[in-house]
Amino acid sequence: MSSSEKKLDPRIGLDVGTSRIVMARRVDNEIEYRSQLNAFVRIPASPLTASVLRKEGIPHTIDGSDVVIYGDQAEKFANIFHVETRRPMQNGALNPSEPDGPAVIREIISLLIGDQKARPGEKMCVSMPGSPLGSSDDLTFHESVVRQIVTDFGYEVSTINEGLAVVYSDLAESNYTGIGVSCGGGMCNVCFAYLSVPVVSFSISQAGDFVDTNTATATGEVATRIRMFKEKDFSFNGASGDKIQRALTIYYDEVIRHLVTAMNCAFSDNRALPKLDRPVPVVLSGGSSIPRGFRERFEKALRQSAFPVPVSDVLLAADPLHSTAKGALVSLLAD
Amino acid sequence: MGSQLRERVPPRVVDVCASCICDPVTRLKFLRLAKPAPPLPPEPPRRPPKRRRPAIALTVLAAALLMAPLGRVAPTEAPPPPPPVGPLEPPQDSPAPRVWLVEQSNGTEIYSNGLRIEGGPGVPGQPRLYRAFDRNAPDGSRWQWRAEPAGIVFHSSESDVASFEPEMNGILKRQGELLLAYARQRRCYHFLIDRFGRVHRVVEESARADHAGHSIWSDDDWVYVNLNHSFLGVCFEAQTQPGVAVSPAQIHSARVLTEMLRSRYNIPARNCITHAQVSVNPRNFRVGYHTDWARDFPFAQLGLPDNYLQPLPSLTFFGFDADASFVKLAGPDLRHAVSLAQAQVRHAAAGRGIPVARYRAELQEAYARAAAAATNPAGS
Numbered sequence: 124m125s126s127s128e129k130k131l132d133p134r135i136g137l138d139v140g141t142s143r144i145v146m147a148r149r150v151d152n153e154i155e156y157r158s159q160l161n162a163f164v165r166i167p168a169s170p171l172t173a174s175v176l177r178k179e180g181i182p183h184t185i186d187g188s189d190v191v192i193y194g195d196q197a198e199k200f201a202n203i204f205h206v207e208t209r210r211p212m213q214n215g216a217l218n219p220s221e222p223d224g225p226a227v228i229r230e231i232i233s234l235l236i237g238d239q240k241a242r243p244g245e246k247m248c249v250s251m252p253g254s255p256l257g258s259s260d261d262l263t264f265h266e267s268v269v270r271q272i273v274t275d276f277g278y279e280v281s282t283i284n285e286g287l288a289v290v291y292s293d294l295a296e297s298n299y300t301g302i303g304v305s306c307g308g309g310m311c312n313v314c315f316a317y318l319s320v321p322v323v324s325f326s327i328s329q330a331g332d333f334v335d336t337n338t339a340t341a342t343g344e345v346a347t348r349i350r351m352f353k354e355k356d357f358s359f360n361g362a363s364g365d366k367i368q369r370a371l372t373i374y375y376d377e378v379i380r381h382l383v384t385a386m387n388c389a390f391s392d393n394r395a396l397p398k399l400d401r402p403v404p405v406v407l408s409g410g411s412s413i414p415r416g417f418r419e420r421f422e423k424a425l426r427q428s429a430f431p432v433p434v435s436d437v438l439l440a441a442d443p444l445h446s447t448a449k450g451a452l453v454s455l456l457a458d
Numbered sequence: 459m460g461s462q463l464r465e466r467v468p469p470r471v472v473d474v475c476a477s478c479i480c481d482p483v484t485r486l487k488f489l490r491l492a493k494p495a496p497p498l499p500p501e502p503p504r505r506p507p508k509r510r511r512p513a514i515a516l517t518v519l520a521a522a523l524l525m526a527p528l529g530r531v532a533p534t535e536a537p538p539p540p541p542p543v544g545p546l547e548p549p550q551d552s553p554a555p556r557v558w559l560v561e562q563s564n565g566t567e568i569y570s571n572g573l574r575i576e577g578g579p580g581v582p583g584q585p586r587l588y589r590a591f592d593r594n595a596p597d598g599s600r601w602q603w604r605a606e607p608a609g610i611v612f613h614s615s616e617s618d619v620a621s622f623e624p625e626m627n628g629i630l631k632r633q634g635e636l637l638l639a640y641a642r643q644r645r646c647y648h649f650l651i652d653r654f655g656r657v658h659r660v661v662e663e664s665a666r667a668d669h670a671g672h673s674i675w676s677d678d679d680w681v682y683v684n685l686n687h688s689f690l691g692v693c694f695e696a697q698t699q700p701g702v703a704v705s706p707a708q709i710h711s712a713r714v715l716t717e718m719l720r721s722r723y724n725i726p727a728r729n730c731i732t733h734a735q736v737s738v739n740p741r742n743f744r745v746g747y748h749t750d751w752a753r754d755f756p757f758a759q760l761g762l763p764d765n766y767l768q769p770l771p772s773l774t775f776f777g778f779d780a781d782a783s784f785v786k787l788a789g790p791d792l793r794h795a796v797s798l799a800q801a802q803v804r805h806a807a808a809g810r811g812i813p814v815a816r817y818r819a820e821l822q823e824a825y826a827r828a829a830a831a832a833t834n835p836a837g838s
Contacts, residue, residue: 219805219808219809261801261804263797263798263800263801264798264801264802264804264805267794267797267798267801274767291486295482295485295486298473298476298477298485298489299485299486299489300473317469318469318472318473318476318489318492319486319489319490320489397469400470453482453483453486454486456483457483457484457486457487457490458487
């Protein structure tokens with residue numbers, strides 16, 4: 124069957140994360156994912172540069188005397204030019220020091236979904252971070268801008284809490300009862316759902332970027348290189364002589380400690396918690412949950428704390444990089 | 459049905475029923491039907507068996523209905539495609555269809571899209587001449603003269619309206635006649651659409667009408683201040699209190715009238731908005747001095763995008779704000795637009811590194827300059 128004959132469901136789940144933007148849609152009853160790095164680099168423009176980029180099919184825009192390269196290719200060019208990639212988002216929301224951020228996000232989404240306008244009635248569900256725990260940071264602006272970007276493509280937009288999306292993606296077996304934890308680049312999002320109904324949700328702004336930045340500072344490396352090492356080679360394997368490995372372990376442990384403390388705080392103080400007749404599962408997802416040993420370390424920390432909700436299993440999502448986008452899509456399919 | 463289930467069925471029953479559904483999407487659909495929104499209370503409500511049984515039966519029936527297709531199709535059966543969109547819901551920013559005058563006789567105009575306007579040329583008034591301010595310098599320092607309308611403001615008369623019943627016909631007619639006479643005397647609008655959907659010309663199109671008062675709007679390039687000159691006023695004979703709807707005839711007439719005006723003056727869809735969106739009070743710098751059509755305006759049925767979602771330029775350009783009473787009155791989309799505009803103001807102030815109050819004060823000074831220029835259209 125050629126790709127043109129495939130049955131394409133127009134509904135789309137979109138995870139707009141600090142680190143990556145992921146799209147999920149159903150093709151022939153299978154879920155297809157596409158993702159791009161949510162980053163860009165600016166390099167000086169010349170007629171030759173523009174022509175080469177065009178020929179090579181590298182996504183870019185020309186902005187005055189600069190070429191803006193975005194998505195996955197941004198990282199390669201950052202390495203070539205020895206610069207840091209720039210990030211449209213920071214700590215789970217739009218980066219206020221990057222005025223070009225919304226325009227870059229728009230280009231990346233266009234790269235993922237194609238630049239043709241949606242037909243009337245076509246829907247997209249976009250993940251949104253939960254309210255930051257113990258902080259007055261307001262996410263209204265972020266949500267409104269992201270909504271507007273997607274609306275401009277012609278879609279009817281709905282949103283879903285990122286932690287709830289993880290529940291919808293991976294906790295069907297428990298009738299969508301349990302705790303979804305998305306450990307991304309800028310934030311960790313947590314949602315406790317009971318029979319699909321979100322009961323408690325929140326976010327903390329310590330996650331992968333926190334680990335990368337602090338490890339980079341401690342080791343004298345650039346954060347981009349730390350991230351690449353972390354995604355390819357890092358695992359929690361106990362004592363190690365390697366400086367980067369040791370620093371990553373220390374800052375990962377810090378994130379886990381902060382996350383478990385926040386969960387204890389949010390769940391101890393919530394009167395809306397239902398009376399549970401059985402323990403509930405916890406599912407971990409997101410790029411920061413991938414390193415080998417993360418799940419075990421998190422489970423140990425959670426069980427050693429006085430967590431008020433009885434927990435059955437602590438699981439790693441089946442597809443941690445895609446579970447938020449999948450959950451957004453599942454939410455749309457169930458409408 | 460969902461709310462009935464939520465009130466009556468113990469969660470354990472819902473849980474058991476859901477476990478019988480294999481397809482995860484269908485299972486989620488069922489759970490949402492049974493438990494659509496609020497979190498559960500600490501203890502499931504205890505109810506006498508008499509009341510519980512029908513509810514449990516209802517849940518099982520719902521589960522059975524949801525499971526039924528699974529026997530006939532694959533477990534990963536796709537939910538049905540989105541419902542077809544009706545002809546009254548065009549894509550956003552669609553251009554207005556071309557509409558032309560077919561004939562004109564005895565004070566009545568007939569247009570190619572079926573629009574019929576009564577009332578002759580309308581009451582004469584002060585010729586339209588206004589300044590459109592450059593969006594990048596809305597303080598009145600850069601502008602251009604305009605004599606063509608830039609948009610349409612929709613109003614409701616908020617006058618006495620009798621029940622729309624055949625036996626009230628005489629009163630309905632009389633109320634419409636009185637309103638039209640009043641509107642012509644006061645030059646209130648350019649067009650009035652009565653309860654039967656008849657379109658009356660009130661003030662001639664080339665003149666200003668006193669319909670918008672202190673008001674602000676903007677599009678992609680220009681900012682408009684005090685819209686009596688710059689925008690046409692179209693009034694529905696109606697009250698916009700919740701539950702009182704305009705008649706289908708009025709909606710049809712408003713649609714064909716909007717098409718004609720957009721075609722004639724090349725008006726962008728985003729400049730067709732309601733009085734509540736534009737009205738401001740410069741004395742206290744609050745929006746919503748007039749609140750007609752603060753919610754439920756039938757944009758889609760008039761062939762327009764949901765313009766309630768546009769951030770209010772009165773907040774972002776000129777430092778106005780919305781108070782609780784306006785927010786309470788506004789529909790969800792307009793509330794969203796208000797919060798978007800408020801967030802933009804906060805963000806802009808943060809970008810400048812100054813407190814929001816100081817940033818607003820600067821914007822308010824810009825408004826004073828723009829308003830002084832806008833209300834002096836004959837000046838140089």
